[in-house]
Amino acid sequence: MTAPSPGFTLGPNSYGKSGVRLVRVDRDTPRHTIRDLTVHTALAGDLDATHYTGDNTGVLPTDTQKNTVYAFARDGIGTLEGFAERLARHFVDTAPAITRARVRIEEHPWTRIGDHSFASGEGGERRTAEAAYDGRDAAITAGVCDLLLLNTTDSEFSGFFADEYTTLPETDDRVLATAVTAAWDYASAPADADAAFGAARAALLDAFAGTYSLSLQQTLYALGERILKAVPEAREVRLSLPNRHHYLQDLGRFGLDNPGVVFQAGDLPYGLIEGAVRREAP
Ligand SMILES: O=c1[nH]c(=O)c2[nH]c(=O)[nH]c2[nH]1
Incomplete structure (x- = not known):
């Protein structure tokens, strides 16, 4: 697909949902655990059409990307790196126009103060992970x-x-x-x-x-x-x-x-x- 006006062309681009706030409670035992994450997704691929003409056939909405984060969390998060990689692979392997995905996650720490009670460690250190997947290799x-x-x-x-x-x-x-x-x-x-x-x-x-x-x-x-x-x-x-x-x-x-x-x-x-x-x- 060519640009609408000769002499111009689309440069590198990506799109995704930034700042997806996810809290998952594990209540399988009376001693609950929580994971508190902020997830950022960024997808790229064959997306000339949406930029040149607004044809959104290849666009997996950022709203769907956000929903996917919550849906994938239902069965557990596991390691931060693993969760980022599962999401990145999913976007590329299922959305036809998407050839590259980058998923970045920060984990917000909570300190246990009881079986189901936690104090925030907010404002300080966060663990981070990122997965970049191009349909072949996942860089972690x-x-x-x-x-x-x-x-x-x-x-x-x-x-x-x-x-x-x-x-x-x-x-x-x-x-x-x-x-x-x-x-x-x-x-x-x-x-x-x-x-x-x-x-x-x-x-x-x-x-x-x-x-x-x-x-x-x-x-x-x-x-x-x-x-x-x-x-x-x-x-x-x-x-x-x-x-x-x-x-x-x-x-x-x-x-x-x-x-x-x-x-x-x-x-x-x-x-x-x-x-x-x-x-x-x-
Ligand atoms: O460890 C330092 N590196 C610098 O390059 C620098 N520059 C400065 O003003 N203080 C310091 N301290």
Whole structure:
């Protein structure tokens, strides 16, 4: 199908339902469990017609995509990665015009406070998973977002390039805080996705706590490398680390010293350190 006007053409496109909020209660025993997910779907394929002429023959409505998420949850969710993959495969394998599907999920944590009672861990860390399926291969990514970490010491930042606009003092002891977003691609599916996730998360925490940091960039590399070492199936880790600056307050104005005790937690702007760590081909 050609574009209505010569000289123009449709570029890359996808469509889906973002922010499908799904809560599933398992009430098979008196001790209930809940899963609280936000699911995002994105489909692509032979969709020129709807863009050029509004012929929707190939369009699986985003409303149907949302309904499918709820219907698939009826029989259980299982691992986040598995749920994302089941949905992605379904969209491509059943809708004739759809050739690629990407399903991204975040899980919102709840802490048990009783057999059927839970307290929200909202506002902090979420586990994430993504499946991208093209009718042949399913690429699976696992991760975390907004995992808040802080070291009160063992962090320096000095020796940086300075020009006429540089005012930042060098420091040999600072608070290092960040909200980790990390995603790792699997070259092959781990036998137990939950165990692999647990190993990756533990390695990440261990690396953050155990690395004497000369820059957040160095910490980023250490986190990525430790995840790859802990999870043999992981091929690449992408990390996004906002530098949650903590500014030492000058208490001299009040006749007080401040030996690294009182800080202002910074907001905006913040440094954003991003990068990927890859396993090299043997
Ligand atoms: O770890 C850091 N990396 C930087 O690139 C940077 N830049 C900055 O102002 N503070 C920091 N800290």
